[in-house]
Amino acid sequence: MGSTAVEFKNPATTTLLELVKSRRTYYGLKAESPISDDAIERIVEDSVLHVPSSFNTQTSRVVLLLKEEHKKVWDIAISAMENLVAAGVLTQEAYEASTKPKLNAFRAAYGTVLFFVDYESLATIKEQFAIYADKFDPFALESNAMSQYLVWLALESEGFGANLQHYSPLIDAEITKTWGLPASWKLDAQLVFGTPTSEAGEKTFQPLETRLKVFGK
Numbered sequence: 336m337g338s339t340a341v342e343f344k345n346p347a348t349t350t351l352l353e354l355v356k357s358r359r360t361y362y363g364l365k366a367e368s369p370i371s372d373d374a375i376e377r378i379v380e381d382s383v384l385h386v387p388s389s390f391n392t393q394t395s396r397v398v399l400l401l402k403e404e405h406k407k408v409w410d411i412a413i414s415a416m417e418n419l420v421a422a423g424v425l426t427q428e429a430y431e432a433s434t435k436p437k438l439n440a441f442r443a444a445y446g447t448v449l450f451f452v453d454y455e456s457l458a459t460i461k462e463q464f465a466i467y468a469d470k471f472d473p474f475a476l477e478s479n480a481m482s483q484y485l486v487w488l489a490l491e492s493e494g495f496g497a498n499l500q501h502y503s504p505l506i507d508a509e510i511t512k513t514w515g516l517p518a519s520w521k522l523d524a525q526l527v528f529g530t531p532t533s534e535a536g537e538k539t540f541q542p543l544e545t546r547l548k549v550f551g552k
């Protein structure tokens with residue numbers, strides 16, 4: 336798959352693609368960091384500043400939580416899930432056997448990056464470019480996903496493992512309250528990261544030729 340030997344002009348391209356190939360989902364994580372907190376912050380900062388957004392609308396909002404602050408996210412999720420059990424939406428058995436161990440595994444990691452989109456900030460541009468009005472929200476989410484991917488890639492490049500979670504809307508209100516965030520920040524994803532304690536799982540690939548066509552080579 337993509338195995339033809341090619342030469343790139345810039346060795347950084349090879350490095351970048353190697354990083355892309357080695358990024359995986361890691362669920363077994365511990366609360367240790369291979370790099371300084373400032374280095375982690377720099378990765379997140381660069382993603383906020385330099386990941387593109389449609390019309391340069393800069394709609395992504397990000398919260399970096401480390402150590403004790405990170406644990407709070409997963410305490411919030413645990414308590415939200417326990418409420419579902421109490422309400423009869425989730426069985427106690429399913430919670431104990433699957434949900435709780437999973438949430439505790441996230442809690443055992445080093446940090447969580449919360450990714451939000453501020454859709455309300457798009458009000459003016461939607462009026463200015465009415466023809467694109469219905470495109471701005473999906474564009475904002477796409478831009479947010481680019482930030483998620485960049486941070487995931489960069490953290491793993493530095494020796495972390497990470498996994499991407501989606502516990503909205505269950506945890507939203509408590510997240511907003513706990514960190515005093517603006518109400519307009521709509522949570523999309525939670526990237527959990529820490530030092531890996533286990534390998535990534537097996538991954539299979541659909542044949543490239545069913546997913547990629549090239550013309551004019």
Ligand SMILES: Cc1cc2nc3c(=O)[nH]c(=O)nc-3n(C[C@H](O)[C@H](O)[C@H](O)COP(=O)(O)O)c2cc1C
Nearest residue numbers: 358359360361480498499500501502535536537538
């Ligand atoms: C948009 C998106 C949403 C995802 N949501 C979740 C999620 O909610 N929980 C989870 O455990 N993994 C989630 N994943 C991880 C995927 O399951 C994983 O990336 C995929 O199986 C490929 O495995 P890999 O990351 O090891 O390459 C998500 C990935 C993407 C790109």
